[in-house]
Each structure stands twice: as structure tokens, then as C-alpha cells.
Amino acid sequence: PPDVEQLGRSSWTLLHSIAATYPVSPTPTEQNQARQFMGLFSKLYPCWVCAEDFQEFMTRSQVRVESREEFGQWMCEAHNEVNKKLGKKEFDCSKWEERWRTGWKD
Numbered sequence: 528p529p530d531v532e533q534l535g536r537s538s539w540t541l542l543h544s545i546a547a548t549y550p551v552s553p554t555p556t557e558q559n560q561a562r563q564f565m566g567l568f569s570k571l572y573p574c575w576v577c578a579e580d581f582q583e584f585m586t587r588s589q590v591r592v593e594s595r596e597e598f599g600q601w602m603c604e605a606h607n608e609v610n611k612k613l614g615k616k617e618f619d620c621s622k623w624e625e626r627w628r629t630g631w632k633d
């Protein structure tokens with residue numbers, strides 16, 4: 528099976544990048560696609576304990592896809608849920624776009 532940490536870093540990069548390039552004002556079709564993608568992702572994720580907990584999170588906290596901002600915030604909250612579970616520091620979700628779309632300003 529794939530390395531859970533490497534898989535995780537790559538997967539979060541993909542997921543946050545999808546949110547960062549998601550339309551600011553998505554059409555109903557785009558919203559359905561994003562919702563379906565996350566539902567299927569949570570079922571196909573190749574770390575079964577991770578997938579099981581992530582599906583459980585998604586039933587408690589339904590994916591928000593009505594805008595880029597909502598999708599990005601939701602993704603950040605989803606990632607923080609895993610951070611918390613693993614005893615990692617929580618990420619400040621007001622900074623998700625700076626981290627994943629516009630780049631840090633230093």
C-alpha cells in the first residue's frame with residue numbers, strides 16, 4: 528500500500544489546488560461535479576482507515592461548493608480535522624488562499 532504520509536501530502540496538494548482554481552461563482556453543474564468528486568474521493572482514497580474517518584467527517588460536515596471561498600474554507604476545515612486527529616497544529620483557515628492560490632507575501 529502507498530506510504531500514508533507521502534500519499535497525504537500529495538493528496539492535500541491536489542485537493543487544496545482544486546479548491547484554489549475552482550470558480551468564484553460556479554454553475555450548478557460545476558457545484559455538482561465538485562460534490563461528486565469529493566464523495567468519490569472519500570470512497571476511493573487508498574488508505575482505508577483515513578477514508579473511513581473522512582467519510583464520517585463528510586456526513587457531519589457536508590461539503591460546501593457554492594463558491595471558491597466556501598470550498599476552500601471547507602477543505603481547510605476538513606484538513607484541520609485530520610490535523611487534530613493526528614495531534615498536528617491547526618492551520619489558520621483565513622490563510623488558505625494565501626497558501627494555495629496567491630502565494631505567501633514575504
Ligand code: FAD
Binds near residue numbers: 543603
Ligand atoms: P500535511 O498535513 O500533508 O499538509 C501539507 C501542507 O498543507 C502543510 O505543510 C501546510 O502548509 C498545509 N496545510 C496544513 N493544514 C492545512 C489546512 N487545514 N488547510 C490548508 N492547508 C493546510 N494520515 C494518517 O496518519 N491517518 C489518517 O487517518 C489520515 N487521514 C487522511 C485523510 C485525508 C482525506 C488525507 C488527504 C490525508 C490523510 N492523512 C492521514 C495524511 C495526513 O493528513 C498528512 O498528509 C500526513 O500526515 C503528512 O503530514 P504533513 O505534516 O507532511 O502535512
